[in-house]
Amino acid sequence: MIINFLPKLSQNLLDILNDEEYYDVTIEVGNGPHIKIFRAHMVILHYRSTYLRRILSTNKNKNDGTLVHIKLSNILPEIFQIILRYIYGGRISLEEYDTSDIINVLLAASELGLQELITYAQSFLIKTKADWMESNFNLIYQTSFENDSFLELQRFCIDLSSKEPDKIFNSPNFSSIPENLLVSLIQSDNLQMSEIQVWEYVLKWGLVQSPELPSDTTNFSKEVFKTLKNNVRQCIPFIRFHNLSSEEFSDKVLPYRKILPKDLLYI
Structure with a gap:
């Protein structure tokens, strides 16, 4: 008989995140006046993030007792807080956040190489935020096609533009769509106008x-x-x-x- 103690394990790992004694990495997140320093643990970051693993590999032979310091200037501190809790506890509740924050979580997950979270965040957006994405189609289109990791969002954009192009024409941000997308839309046989x-x-x-x-x-x-x-x-x-x-x-x-x-x- 196998007993599942994962919720307890997850909470224990989150408790480790809050530990102020045994951390061996500091992470400087943000840019300009909006910078925050996070404490973390090398072994957890190494096994959870492919990007951080590459950074940490350059410090693995240091034995002088100094803390490893990582800079992540492209991620907002409040978004990294969400990501870091996911890295440690394996849990995230995207229902709690605005759609723009979820997109920032997705972008941060991509930068940090968190494939499981990338897949989940895309699925969550498509299932629960489709109306928002239709109204902000240009943002979603540009975001998805600037990153090869966002295949599900790319598929969403392609499906909408080919099957329901009218929704893009009628979106508040229609005028900001890129030229190649506009050309594709006006060629569509499904254009109901x-x-x-x-x-x-x-x-x-x-x-x-x-x-x-x-x-x-x-x-x-x-x-x-x-x-x-x-x-x-x-x-x-x-x-x-x-x-x-x-x-x-x-x-x-x-x-x-x-x-x-x-x-x-x-x-």
């Missing part, structure tokens, strides 16, 4: 990319049209102008004729 709406969204996106541009076309100079044309040039070939009515084309597209290829003016 009219072509004139697509055109208006592309214009909206193009204008925001250069905040100095006026919104009223009557005030557009030759240079303004040139800037706007450059902003949306990758999108224009994928807009189905032939699906527009003659009235839509006349009222909504022709005022921007200077950003269009000449052949479009004769459709």
Whole structure:
């Protein structure tokens, strides 16, 4: 018969974290005025974090009694506190934290090589924070594709952009999505909006990319049209102008004729 004493073991390890006598590592976390020093134990860090293991391996032959000191400037102290408790106790309750904090936990877990936590945090976000991620799609998209470890979040972004692209167009942060994503969206066969709406969204996106541009076309100079044309040039070939009515084309597209290829003016 096997009896599970893991909860007690987990608590004992958390008690070790709070020990002020036998620690042999100090970790300086944060940057600028927001720096905090944490005490820890080399043997636990070595076996729990691949990143810290590499750092600690350079100090393994020191026997002069001096403390090993590690600097982690890219992680917020309050996030590292959460991570450190997970490293010691093997427990974490993401329900207690804001979504932005969970993303910071995920980023810190990636930096520290905590694969188990990376997998769990991604799963938690997808299962419980899907609405938030749709509303903040640009942040999730950029975060996931900047890191090869975030495959589940990448899959979430790909699925949403291919199956429900309308949600991205209607998100509050639509105008901040990257150009390659916008091009991909307007090519989607699952886009449940009219072509004139697509055109208006592309214009909206193009204008925001250069905040100095006026919104009223009557005030557009030759240079303004040139800037706007450059902003949306990758999108224009994928807009189905032939699906527009003659009235839509006349009222909504022709005022921007200077950003269009000449052949479009004769459709």
